[in-house]
Amino acid sequence: MNKLLAVFEKHLVPTMEKVNRYIWVSTLKDAIMQTLPMTLLGSIFCVLTVPADLLGWTWFSNFWTPWQWTMGLLAVFIAVLVPLNYLEKRKLRRQRVAGIMASVSCFIIIVNPSIVEEGALGLAQSLLGAGGMLAAILSGIYTSLVMERFGKFTFFKEDSAIPDFVRTWFDQMLPCGLCVLATWIVVDLCGISVFNILQTIFSPIGNILQTPYGMVLYCLLLCFNYSMGISNWVFNPIFNPLLTMAIVANVEMVREGTATVETLNLCTSPALYCAYIWLGGEGCTLALNLMSLRSKSNKIKSLSRASITPSIFNINEPIVFGMIAWNPYLMIPMWLCGIILPLVMFLFTKVIPFAPIPSIAVEFWCVPFPIVTWLTTYSWNAVILVIIIFIISWLIYYPFYKAYERQEVEKERIEMESSK
Secondary structure, eight states, X not given: OHHHHHHIIIIIHHXXXXXXXXXXXXXXXXXXXXXXXXXXXXXXXXXXXXXXXXXXXXXXXXXXXXXXTTGGGHHHXXXXXHHHHHHXXXXXXXXXXXXXXXXXXXXXXXXXXXXXXXXXXXXOHHHHTGGGHHHHHHHHXXXXXXXXXXXTOXXXXXXXXXXXXXXXXXXXXXXXXXXXXXXXXXXXXXXXOHHHHHHHHHHHHHHHHTSHHHHHHHHHHHHHHHHTTOOGGGGHHHHHHHHHHHHHHHHHHHHHTOOOTTTSOOSSHIIIXXXXXXXXXXXXXXXXXXXXXXOSSHHHHHHHHHHHHHHHTTOOHHHIIIIITTOHHHHHHHHHHHHHHHHHHHIIIIISOOSOOOOSOOOOTTSOTTHHHHHHHOOHHHHHHHHHHHHHHHHHHHHHXXXXXXXXXXXXXXXXXXXX
16 A cells, blocks of 8 residues: 555656646636636525525525626626636736637627527527536637737837827737637638537536536545546636536526426535535545544544634645555545445435435535535435435544554654653
8 A cells, every 4th residue: 555655656646746737727716716606606596595595485585696797607707707817927917908808709609699689689598607618728729829928919119109009909909809700600600500519528527427426526535636636626627617517507497397307417516525425525534533532642633623613614725634644544434435335325315316416506615514515406315415424434433543543653653652
């Protein structure tokens, strides 16, 4: 095991750190993170739709409209934030505003305007939200590259008498024009549906995630990567759009009355982070943190007590980086949690519909379990299931933890004797 960890430390970790520092990974990661204020606001509006829709309170305001103007505009926000972040990182601040406008224009062309009522031009609302995130990312990347290529281009000589702001207008017309014209030619004149091509490319990945095998592989990947001391933010540009589209699809199915156990998506952020699996954070570390509070090892006990407060709020970097990362005793149970717990959730939601599949787009991952489970599902059966998952995680961690504790107690005893 130690030899295997040495190989990972030598080859895998440096590679992942390079990937995490790659400018496009950090750009997309930052753009997704910067949408969180509106995403969290949309989560609140989504929860506020429950009294009218689920409880039948006809006197209670319907919050679907403000939800559409927050979560329903997610793709537009991404189309703005991708060029903003990239051009900022490339120190091309003067090109940022033009890049944003060009990106939004290209995005609108790609998602294809359609008539929503006779005589009025509009857009399908779903394409402005999570459904259009892939198109927004593509638009942002494309316009960012074009703006960067023409970052130092100018029609004018350095000694030109024309004011700088006028020169900037004319200089930025060329890259903006190229972005818009090229997208228009491809989509409208050539009839190439870029949006459908993107859906065709990425839909297999999204479909695989909704299978028990794909979901387990994804959760295991998170636990494996995290146990190496590598933050899982590196995967956000790949998986976050897919998870977001999956939960928004659930919301739409519920609104349209077509939601069933078979059609609802289970592998979503609300299901993993808010309803069932990641108690205490990725790897379900709350049980480990709690059992360590009364450890016989002073080192473990001190670390656990320092970590328990953030752990209750599902922030587990202290316990992961302080106790689990690169520790064979505790890495293995974290991996097992990534395999076993998703299967338990799948069993009791899909195979045996004991607990509901989340159909509310919430991002209250920092609210303690099982309170957040109730807010996500409004189901006591879901609370029972999360308690079962917690007990299973405790049973998984316990024997490995006791072996690790014995080792640390012995180390402390030897150190104490040698210091006398």
